[in-house]
Amino acid sequence: TQSDVFYRPTIHFSPVTGFMNDPNGLIFDGTYYHLYYQYDPFAPYAGRVHWGHATSTDLLHWQDQPIAIPETRDGEAYSGCTVLDAKNASGLFDAGQGGMAAIYTRASPHRQAQYLAISRDNGQSFTEYAHNPILDIGSNSFRDPQVMFHKPTNQWVMVVAKSRLHQIAFYASIDLIHWVHLSDFGPSGLFGVDYECPNLIEMALEGGGTRWVLFVSVNPGGPTGGSITQYFVGQFDGTRFVPDDTVIGLTDFAKDAYAMQVYGNMPRDEAVSIAWLGNWQYCQELPTQSWRGIMTLPRTMTLRRDFAGWIRLAQNPRGLEALRGPAIPFAARRLAAGSSAQVALPPGTALDLSLSVTVDERPHDLPLGDKGRTGRFVIVFGNEQGESLTIGFDAFSGQLWLDRNNLRGFAQPFFTGQFSTVLNPDDRHFDIHIVLDACTLEIFANGGLSVGTALIFPAGPLDFLRLEASGAGATIDALALYPLQKVMQR
Numbered sequence: 001t002q003s004d005v006f007y008r009p010t011i012h013f014s015p016v017t018g019f020m021n022d023p024n025g026l027i028f029d030g031t032y033y034h035l036y037y038q039y040d041p042f043a044p045y046a047g048r049v050h051w052g053h054a055t056s057t058d059l060l061h062w063q064d065q066p067i068a069i070p071e072t073r074d075g076e077a078y079s080g081c082t083v084l085d086a087k088n089a090s091g092l093f094d095a096g097q098g099g100m101a102a103i104y105t106r107a108s109p110h111r112q113a114q115y116l117a118i119s120r121d122n123g124q125s126f127t128e129y130a131h132n133p134i135l136d137i138g139s140n141s142f143r144d145p146q147v148m149f150h151k152p153t154n155q156w157v158m159v160v161a162k163s164r165l166h167q168i169a170f171y172a173s174i175d176l177i178h179w180v181h182l183s184d185f186g187p188s189g190l191f192g193v194d195y196e197c198p199n200l201i202e203m204a205l206e207g208g209g210t211r212w213v214l215f216v217s218v219n220p221g222g223p224t225g226g227s228i229t230q231y232f233v234g235q236f237d238g239t240r241f242v243p244d245d246t247v248i249g250l251t252d253f254a255k256d257a258y259a260m261q262v263y264g265n266m267p268r269d270e271a272v273s274i275a276w277l278g279n280w281q282y283c284q285e286l287p288t289q290s291w292r293g294i295m296t297l298p299r300t301m302t303l304r305r306d307f308a309g310w311i312r313l314a315q316n317p318r319g320l321e322a323l324r325g326p327a328i329p330f331a332a333r334r335l336a337a338g339s340s341a342q343v344a345l346p347p348g349t350a351l352d353l354s355l356s357v358t359v360d361e362r363p364h365d366l367p368l369g370d371k372g373r374t375g376r377f378v379i380v381f382g383n384e385q386g387e388s389l390t391i392g393f394d395a396f397s398g399q400l401w402l403d404r405n406n407l408r409g410f411a412q413p414f415f416t417g418q419f420s421t422v423l424n425p426d427d428r429h430f431d432i433h434i435v436l437d438a439c440t441l442e443i444f445a446n447g448g449l450s451v452g453t454a455l456i457f458p459a460g461p462l463d464f465l466r467l468e469a470s471g472a473g474a475t476i477d478a479l480a481l482y483p484l485q486k487v488m489q490r
């Protein structure tokens with residue numbers, strides 16, 4: 001249909017047909033980045049889950065590959081990971097050979113257990129281990145294993161969700177086949193209904209050192225509704241994860257980034273993630289017919305101390321510069337209070353907007369009637385039909401909002417539209433990087449400390465960009481607007 005084409009992203013991965021949710025098995029094999037994903041090839045709804053597969057050499061241009069792991073009589077192929085068993089610790093490869101192994105959940109209505117499969121052709125196809133499951137605790141809510149090699153203790157460590165118990169279980173193995181229980185973490189942070197898709201990684205802290213970060217996806221029960229990914233910063237000693245404090249972070253201030261996974265086997269331990277750009281609250285009702293499901297852009301992740309000294313996750317899109325076409329001329333420099341500047345947008349192309357803005361100081365001697373006045377800087381993507389997508393900054397509280405309510409392509413009770421976050425409460429300056437691609441919006445503010453990911457469904461093309469200063473003037477310290485070259489051939 002027309003909406004299948006109109007809403008199809010041009011630089012984000014989406015399946016040709018069928019339904020896609022979580023990214024799975026993210027791994028770099030030395031040449032290719034693999035993206036496996038939860039996939040129903042038969043219908044644009046969740047069900048009959050297989051592992052779909054695509055490969056890339058830059059995390060942006062993706063090549064579709066055959067289904068890697070099918071649904072079987074043992075159940076659907078739920079989320080999981082891949083590892084490189086380079087030294088044949090499993091003993092499942094031919095003598096002197098290693099290869100890729102997948103550890104994932106098989107789910108049937110009454111049982112969820114962890115399965116192992118190996119690939120002798122570099123991740124193209126997988127053969128199930130003959131004595132599956134490798135880990136079964138007689139539960140129907142035990143899923144989404146992530147496995148990594150923990151060098152200090154020289155063993156594989158698995159994190160896996162005991163979903164309804166709101167716990168993340170830790171197991172260890174030397175052969176990927178036999179697993180010993182180490183510890184449990186949680187309930188902690190958000191309660192919600194199910195804990196899903198845990199990820200544990202050691203990440204660089206900007207300025208020096210590292211921390212272990214445990215990501216836990218929760219659904220439903222996110223503060224913005226439905227699916228959300230929370231994270232804990234702490235230490236992992238090979239047995240137990242201990243958070244530094246009782247504070248939790250959220251990977252997103254909006255509601256369409258879920259089940260985030262981090263790439264394994266990256267050079268220099270670079271932390272790169274991809275999440276599902278969706279939410280269980282409405283993913284099966286989105287206004288496309290033949291396909292549903294989108295992945296976020298790949299994101300580089302680091303840890304950084306915020307204005308108050310807390311260690312927080314910073315995420316920024318990775319490698320987008322390579323897709324930039326010639327800059328769209330837009331010479332806005334200074335906006336007086338109440339004024340705006342506008343530019344026409346090229347049709348059908350993804351856009352990359354970076355802005356750095358300082359809003360004028362609030363006058364100290366405002367007359368009584370103006371005491372409540374604040375200064376806002378507003379970024380509007382709109383059209384002549386009166387639709388608008390708005391991202392705004394309130395300078396006197398340091399908060400940012402995102403408003404997708406004034407778009408008319410989709411309505412559903414849970415498809416709420418307004419989200420906000422605080423950047424820095426004492427700062428009239430903000431920087432923002434916005435990527436708009438068909439029905440997706442990703443916002444990276446404050447150097448990536450505040451990230452908002454949102455599905456957006458305008459009824460017609462958003463064909464202008466307008467910048468508005470309201471209540472106070474603003475100086476645009478830097479502005480760059482680029483079209484992004486289409487990379488997904490769909």
Ligand code: FRU
Nearest residue numbers: 022038049078079143196259
């Ligand atoms: C998360 C999730 C996982 C499960 C998969 C099923 O979105 O519910 O817990 O493995 O999706 O597709």
